[in-house]
Structure formats: structure tokens, C-alpha cells
Amino acid sequence: MRHTLPIAPQFYVTAPQPCPYLEGRMERKLFTALQGDGAEKLNNALSKQGFRRSQNVLYRPSCADCSACLSARIRVADFAPSKSQKRVIKKNANLVRSASSPWATESQYALFRDYLDSRHATGGMADMDLFEFAAMVEETPIRTRLIEYRDKEQPAIADPYDGLRAVCLTDVLDDGLSMVYSFFAPELMKNSLGTYLILDHVQIARELDLPYVYLGYWVPGSEKMGYKANFKGVEIFRDGAWEALSHPDDYTSEINPLTVSPIAEQVSRIKLPES
Structure with missing residues (x-):
């Protein structure tokens, strides 16, 4: 009888490229493929160690001379909204949440394009077409949900987004929710929809009895990422362990x-993870 040993994940490093968060710096990522029967366990294990998912890849910043990027998550049990966050919840009370399997639609892509053109016109995703968008949403070997937010007070007639106002691609981990990527109608920026999506994911985690909401990376000194420090109960992954953000x-x-x-x-x- 022939026995085969499980293949351990192989890790690689990307070539340096301009950092999207801190001007004048170069970023580098440590990454591994997310595939096979052990994909779910690997994603759970590495998410707890500061990794993030992008389609079928798990990655973590590994820059040559900078360690500014810190993985962040919210301890749901310790979270309570601030006064300003309560106002954000009230501002967006007209939104209705629905969750489905990750399947891309034209209305999602229309919203995504307007979001990019308004906020990230020169970013790495600026040229993403419909097929690449569909790959970002649908190519996942793990338990992923597409969470949509629609305006219950506004009819979908003559609406290029089909009533859609915000979308979040969310992984369901064994200890929490990981917000992989989110986007929203640019004209609603004044409603702080980015903050609202995080607040609502805390609520979803509570409903599912999950202890954490993973936010991606917090970068001190970056205006683009600074808002993640505004949530009570935030932890960061540093020197191999999670610690409360001071x-x-x-x-x-x-x-x-x-x-x-x-x-x-x-x-x-x-x-x-153990085999």
C-alpha cells in the first residue's frame, strides 16, 4: 500500500513595488496558495497570524525595512459604539442587509466602478474589468458570503445599481468574520458607509456568536487606513501575538x-494547521 504525505504550503515573496499606504516606500508580501482540501483550515490558521485572503492566495506584508502594516481585528465582546458611530448607524437606518453566495452581478460591478473612479482612480484595481471583478468575487475555495446593502426607501427604477448601495465580500472563519473587500456608492460618502459596514459586521458576528471581526491592515501614519483605530476593542497582530491597540x-x-x-x-x- 502506498502512503502519501500531506504537502506543506510553500511560501514565496513578491518583488518590491510602490507602497499603497505610505508615500515613497516599497512594499513586499509573503504569500502562499490557498487550495485543496485543507484550504479552510489553512485560511483559519493563517488569518489568526496576520494573513489576508485575495482570491486563492493568502498574504502578509513582509517589507525589507518597514513593519508599519499591522493586522487588525475587533474583539466583539469588548466593542461598544461611540457617539459618532451611533450617529452613523442612525444615518444608515434605511439600508437593508442581505447575504448570498459569492456571485458577481452587473449592478455590483457598476457600483464597484463608480467607487474606484471616485476614490481609487490611480490604484492597482483601477483597470479591473467585469471578468476580473467576477474572479475577485467568485474565486474562493472557502466559506465566503457576499453581503449586499440596499436602500429600502428608494425604488430601483432607473437606478444603475439596481437599488444597491454597498457591498462587502466576507469570509466566515472559525473565530470570526474577515472583511475581504468592500465598496459603496460614492455619493453616500457623507454617510460614512465604510464605518457603517464595519459596525454592521460586528452585529453579524454577534448574531453568529463569533468573537472577532477581521479588518485587514491598520497603518500608523496613513490617512487612508487610520479610521480602523477608531473602534473600541481593536487588537493588532505584532511580534507574533495579538495585543490590544493602545x-x-x-x-x-x-x-x-x-x-x-x-x-x-x-x-x-x-x-x-494539523493535518
Whole structure:
């Protein structure tokens, strides 16, 4: 009888490219493929160690001389909305949430395009066409949901978004929800929809009895990512462990090569799920 040993994930490093968060810096990512029967367990294990999913890849920043990017999550049990966040919830009370399997539609893409053109016209996703958008949404080997928000007070007639106002691609982990990517109608920016989506995901996690909502990366010194520090109960992943976020000014985005471990050492510290 022939026995085959399970194949351990292989880790790779991307070539340096301009950092999207801090001007004048170069970013580099450590990544591995997310595939096969063990994809769910691998995603659960690596998400707890600061990795994020993009389609069939799990990645984590591994820049040569900078360690500013810190994975962030909200401890649901410790979260309580601030006064301003309560106002955001009230502003968006007209939105109705629905969840479905990850399946891309033309109305989603229309909303996505307007969102990019308004907020990220020069970003890495600016040229994404409908087929690439569909791949981003649909190519997932794990339990993923597409959470849509529609305006219950506004008819969908003559609406290019078919009543859609916001969308979030969300992974369901064994210990929480991971907000993979979200976008919303640019004309509703004044309603703080980005903040509202996080607040609503905290509520969904409570309904599902899940302890965390994973937010992606918080970057001190980046205006684009600074809002993630405004939520009570935020933890960051630093030096191999989760810790409560203290005052944002206590963290630095200064370049310091001594804070970055060699790639081989980083990989050796990754805890893989048991076969």
C-alpha cells in the first residue's frame, strides 16, 4: 500500500513595488496558495497570524525595512459604539442587509466602478474589468458570503445599481468574520458607509456568536487606513501575538530594518494547521 504525505504550503515573496499606504516606500508580501482540501483550515490558521485572503492566495506584508502594516481585528465582546458611530448607524437606518453566495452581478460591478473612479482612480484595481471583478468575487475555495446593502426607501427604477448601495465580500472563519473587500456608492460618502459596514459586521458576528471581526491592515501614519483605530476593542497582530491597540500615537511608521526578521525566520514561525 502506498502512503502519501500531506504537502506543506510553500511560501514565496513578491518583488518590491510602490507602497499603497505610505508615500515613497516599497512594499513586499509573503504569500502562499490557498487550495485543496485543507484550504479552510489553512485560511483559519493563517488569518489568526496576520494573513489576508485575495482570491486563492493568502498574504502578509513582509517589507525589507518597514513593519508599519499591522493586522487588525475587533474583539466583539469588548466593542461598544461611540457617539459618532451611533450617529452613523442612525444615518444608515434605511439600508437593508442581505447575504448570498459569492456571485458577481452587473449592478455590483457598476457600483464597484463608480467607487474606484471616485476614490481609487490611480490604484492597482483601477483597470479591473467585469471578468476580473467576477474572479475577485467568485474565486474562493472557502466559506465566503457576499453581503449586499440596499436602500429600502428608494425604488430601483432607473437606478444603475439596481437599488444597491454597498457591498462587502466576507469570509466566515472559525473565530470570526474577515472583511475581504468592500465598496459603496460614492455619493453616500457623507454617510460614512465604510464605518457603517464595519459596525454592521460586528452585529453579524454577534448574531453568529463569533468573537472577532477581521479588518485587514491598520497603518500608523496613513490617512487612508487610520479610521480602523477608531473602534473600541481593536487588537493588532505584532511580534507574533495579538495585543490590544493602545493610543495610535504610540505606534510608529518609521523605517527600521532591525524590526524586520529575515524571510526564512518569518516562515519558520508560522503555525500550520494539523493535518
